[in-house]
Amino acid sequence: MTQTHYAQFGTFHITTNTKNGVPWLTLPEVPQILIDNLVMTKNLKKTKIFAFNILPTHMHIILSVMEKRLSEFMHSFKRNAMRDIRRACSNARSGRSLSSAPTTSNIVEQINARSGRSLSSAPTTSNIVEQINARSGRSLSSAPTTSEIIDQIKWQKSFHDEHIQSPQQLANAIRYVQYNAYNHQLVENPYDWDWSSLQFPNLIDEMDIWMD
DSSP states (O other): OOOOOOOOSEEEEEEEEBGGGOOOTTSTTHHHHHHHHHHHHHHHTTEEEEEEEEOSSEEEEEEEESSSOHHHHHHHHHHHHHHHHHHHHHHHHTTSOGGGSOOHHHHHHHHHHHHTOOGGGSOOOOOHHHHHHHHHTOOTTSOOOHHHHHHTOOBOSOOEEEEEOSHHHHHHHHHHHHTHHHHTTSOSSGGGOTTBGGGOGGGSOOOOOOOO
């Protein structure tokens, strides 16, 4: 069912998810493509970005929509990002064995190496290859085709929006977004997560003084 977004202008905390919780958002190259498209869409749609965070299965954005509708912004961002991600995946995987395709376990190893945790403390999200094989009934030793892996890289069609209407609500939302990887126990310090706006202060807009 299509989600209705009644408020289309103002400041919002957006959460958009991967389809079926497949953890592809932090595969190699994908976060940078998302950030590039976020900045491009921000400029095209005359929108301000106050915070963002990219996690394996979902992305948070805090933005202010001024001239274009919220739904128009999100549709443009998700469509263009998906086009570029699929193109990058197709190029990167051409001629490679799909058993070597990046998976969530690669991400977990990188996270644990940075945080000093053992692999036994890794998040339990199944990787893309395991999910494909589980759905198709194949053994885990069977490698899915390129098209099967790329077909799992999809957005959930809808997105969740919180309409922010006070300075305190905005401050709470920004803190929640910035600390999201920490809250999911992916890092021991919010500043250790590579794909938070904490790492990209030059991309964040200044906030206007909020007049009650």
